[in-house]
Amino acid sequence: MTSFGVIRRLVAMIGRPSLSARRDAASAIAIELANVALGVSAPVLLKLAVDALTAGTGPLGLIVLYVAGFVIAWTATNAMTALKYTFTIRIIDKLARRIALDTVRAQLPTLARKREGDSARLQGVLERLPFSLQIVIDGLLWRMAPLIAQTLISLAIVGALAPPSYVAMMGAALGLYIIATGHGAGRFQEAARTAHEAAACQAQTVGDILRNARRVVFNGNLAAERDRIDEALVARRAANEAVSQLIAATATFQSAVLAAGLSVLLILGTADVSAGRLTVGDFVLLQAYAFRLALPLGGFGYVIRQAGVSIANISEALELGGGIPDKHLLPASERAGPAAIELDDIGFRYGEEWVLRDASAYIAPGAFVVMVGPNGSGKSTLAQIIAGIIAPEEGAVSIDGRPLREIEPDERHWLVLYAPQSIGLFNRTLRENALYPPTQVAEAELASLLDEWRFYESGRPIDLDLAVGEQGARLSGGQMQKLELARLAGVSAPVVILDETTSALDRTSEARAIRTLKERYRDRTTLILITHRVALAPEADVVLFLENGGLEAGRHETLLRECPGYERFCSLGA
């Protein structure tokens, strides 16, 4: 998105009634208009006071009045600028909130469905967003319009009071300043983008390492990972240095133009006052306008230089959050009861490699299905195809006769709940994790299930207020799975797929947990369990066996008789 495109999007968002920022924007604009009027009239009052003093004609009371007016106008401008800031902050907060929510809402499904989603990068973009908006809204957008208005009015007044050469000279200085700034900003945009990329890369690297702290430390790789972070920091510093050099070059040129313009103005003015072509009051007025414009221009130039990085950041956030329709995320569905699943000649490949080919099976509503097969045989892939998370390249999946591809993604998740292989617990309490929607398990039921499944080997009481730590670090692998299974016991989706959710349980706990789930799911849910243990296969209504890209489906005894691969798999004691 171009810089102009970003600013246009922001302005359009501020204007949208749903953001409720119109009144804040109107208040800020009204204050700014009053500020421009005061900023332009204050030097005129000063000029009148100086003229009256130097001519020695005006009554003292009037001179005091002019000076008092000047002081009040000058003070009021600064006070109102502070007041305007409160409205600006409100607008920035509202924009940041809206963009962050849109971005999270648009990106969470991408992160969930694609394994290659980059959460650290997204986090970095969102963290920098309020500061970036501050630079662009307060620094750039807000100052540009008043500055242009003030410049034009000042030039008009100078033109009316002083010889045309002054307007020409001030205009030329401003023109040169704009050219220098525009030239710098163009080159800056590219450097800013590189700096932004480097910042995102650093956030990704640090986030990844922090999340894997245990892997790093327990494998003795602290020094190596520290070096990796250092590499990212060095790359970021190099990118920032390139930006700083451009800033320094542009700032030098901008300042030189302003300083030269001011010097010429002061020399010309002094000469004209000496020659009697200008009054001292006119000279004071010119000087006041010149400094009044030069100071904000200096600040404005700085902001323009900073704005490149901020615009790149906002642009990324807007692109990440764009294009999602405004609708409910989870449609309420009338659907109830277990669903039938039909796999019709499914084929799927990652890149060139086919993982599944011609996979067909029928699963009756309410069946208990066990899916087995060697590592990498495609069990998780098939599970995600059934859940509609990834689409098959060949063939089709139907749920109760409805082709999955014709069902909206949000509804698919409601129809088929897929519990992924790695359980990601929130850093919240046991209770919050176990009662996480869409479960309807009651707290008392939850405690009794966990108790029955021996959550604590010692049988000690379960503290549901226990904070589980990052990624459930305070729980054992089996406890995490018991917690997840207790939550799933209260889910009433038409299909539930457990992707090795019992892998860390001992045999007795696994058998108990699956028995409970089967009892609870009777007449309400079709249950598919992916497992490496065939112990539960004899109990299954259907066994799905995957090997070498093929799928065999049938009862355990039938497969043992008719499928040599399955027979071998079972005999190896899987």
Ligand SMILES: Nc1ncnc2c1ncn2[C@@H]1O[C@H](COP(=O)(O)OP(=O)(O)OP(=O)(O)O)[C@@H](O)[C@H]1O
């Ligand atoms: N996102 C991906 N990109 C590329 N290849 C992938 C991706 N996900 C899985 N694969 C590959 O597809 C094959 C099947 O993976 P899948 O996870 O479905 O197997 P699995 O039977 O569930 O394995 P396991 O028993 O080890 O959990 C593997 O070779 C794996 O490397």
